[in-house]
Amino acid sequence: MTVVAIEQAVAAPLATRSLADLGARVIKVERIDGGDLARGYDHVVHGTGAHFVWLNRGKESLAVDLKSEQGRGIVRSLINEADVFLQNLAPGAVERLGLGADELRSTRTELIVVNMSGFGRGGPLEQRKAYDMLIQAEAGLISITGTPETPVKTGIPTSDIAAGMYASQAVLAALLRRCRTGEGATIDVAMLDATVEWMGHALYTQMHTGAQPPRMGLSHSSIAPYDAYPTSDGQVLIGVQNDLGWRSLVTEVFGAPELADDPRFVTNVDRVRNRHECDAVVASRTKRWTAAELDVRLAAAGVPAAQVKYLDQVVEHPQLRQRDRWRTVDTEHGPTEALLPPATFADVEARMDDVPALGQHTHALLVEAGLDSDAVEDALSAGVARQAEQFQPLPR
Template sequence: MTPPLEGFTVVSVEQAVAAPLATRQLADLGARVIKVERPDGGDLARGYDDFVAGTGAHFVWLNRGKESVAVDLKSDDGRALVRRLIDDADVFVQNLAPGAAARLGLGAAALRAARPALITVDLSGYGDGGPYAQRKAYDMLVQAEAGLISITGTPESAVKTGIPTADIASGMYCAQAVLAALLRRERTGEGAQIEVSMLEATLEWMGYPMYSRMHTGAEPPRMGVGHVSIAPYDSYPTSDGEILIGVQSDNGWRALMADVLGRPELVDDPRFVTNIDRVGHRAACDAAVAELTVGWTAAELSARLAEAGVPAAVIKDVGTAVDHPQLRARDRWRTVATEHARVEALLPPATFADHEASMGAVPALGAHTRTVLADAGYSAERLDALAAAGVIAGDAVNVPAACP
């Protein structure tokens, strides 16, 4: 079947995580994504590490299915070249430093004045205007500014999340907004000027703790793996490790005590009858559960809990999660090409019944420079001159797009 975004072209001047995540989602849905990179090293994420058969793990994760064009945006010819690509595109995405796109002649207002049907997305740390607009915004810093770090960790120690949450949140909203803008344009012909702030995206994800703080005046406590408003909801000891149990209803409490742990008399203990009671007596509730769970192995208890319909999980390390039986049973892994090797990649979470995500190759730096520019009307002689002047780098002949 036809990929959902087939026929749409996205040009992106992007680096690191947030914008590349957004455009990778569009590429997975079938859009042509032309990634503009610096000739001297390209996207910063290329050099974060070399963990995936010589290619950076972040880069492999975020850049499959794109065409890499290496262009020097500091040169007049380079800027004109990218402007020409944008003139033929449906969407332009950028996450350069604040104000940089406008200084390069790639500001949203100027681009849309020339082409009102164009959809532009400016993805930044703190948004346009305001006292933080010019500040550098890395994921960890935005997590701190959004209050996420203050609620993550244990009572003794605050930590950032183990994944780049602020980057992912803003990248997701960016992709969502592009899809909405494309849908509107199909109906009306009208383009869009979109702005996405990492701070605002992360604060939106703060949901419950944010509204709780606003309406109670109390800072949400750090709970480790526990939950501030549900009990029992934590990690409990077993004879060979630990298990997570999350009881979100009074029926769940009844099943846990009566059907799994063999203590039906605790179901109607006045301290534990309702969730509000259990939260009010959290220490006693957790102690009662822990005294019973320690008599089972984690595997035994996990099976019993599943049979009784009580939510639970054994904490998996990343290696075990990658080999999760549910993913294997549902055939969720595919192989994608990088410039050095074929590697496994997880299918996107949204599954179309009639179309599988495109999952194209991860490009080498500049792998598509000449082919993309030839498609845009540049002659071979002109491309040779631009390459000799250092304006462009790479081509589809001597820079591998991906491994065989």
């Protein structure tokens, strides 16, 4: 399957990278003057932006000027031979380029077109700028994230990631339908819709109680004990989600079986109602051990627990290293490690190809679009397209 994408930032590139990992050919259309904005967010991966390296492995980069008639014609020619066209330009922009879904699918009903946006089509916010933090705010995510005193956004671009996941999922569903019916699809994915969907239980709590779920920090509005608890040298996170788990915690870990039948703590409803007392009882006992000692005791008793890992520890996490989850991919300035995609197939490994330089595949794609050698040179010399210097990829 071939995907042509006019994309930038996070949401759309994540969707197409997911498809590339699964074996799709992804042609990434970029601006000739700098390409995808994410290339320059920072320069931490040998001079390339971390966001870009994360989201764009396994793609072919075509640098072309979409403001020119010839540039638009080149992209149109590639879309005409593709299975999927995905874009996240500003609302209305792709139609002004002559690449709207209705126009493209008027002659190719089998084409799958995915339009990604911040707020979706129609409605009073359709034309508003839509960055991840802004969508988190509009979706209510910030209102329930943080401490009682301070709301915060999540530390990763949650709204972008949610939209990207739903977009790739929708493409797979549309391809499956096309295999059965021959019909393509026009699909809209909004970051707002994806994020509000992820609000899940908090949204239902609001709708059915009329009460705004409070910001709980590391705690949980519906479960107790569920928080970080002190040890003699730090802290350990403990999450007890059922009454049997509570009994195991107080009996096998704390050696305090009398707490199992304490009327304040017998059920989760009781423990949530008496959260402060429950947390105090747990904290008074966790302080007896170091974090490492308590972690061993909790694991032996089957009580869910964890220690907060910093990112240097995550990079070397034994659960990832011992399961061989890291691979090496190349970028134009040097190699880097990258995680295998989360879905593991028993009989085949996901494709983990290189991160392209801006315009790395332009020459070949211009030829594929139907330009002869003279026309290719004319397009490059006129600034309609840009060809990057080639770098030697790692041997496979």
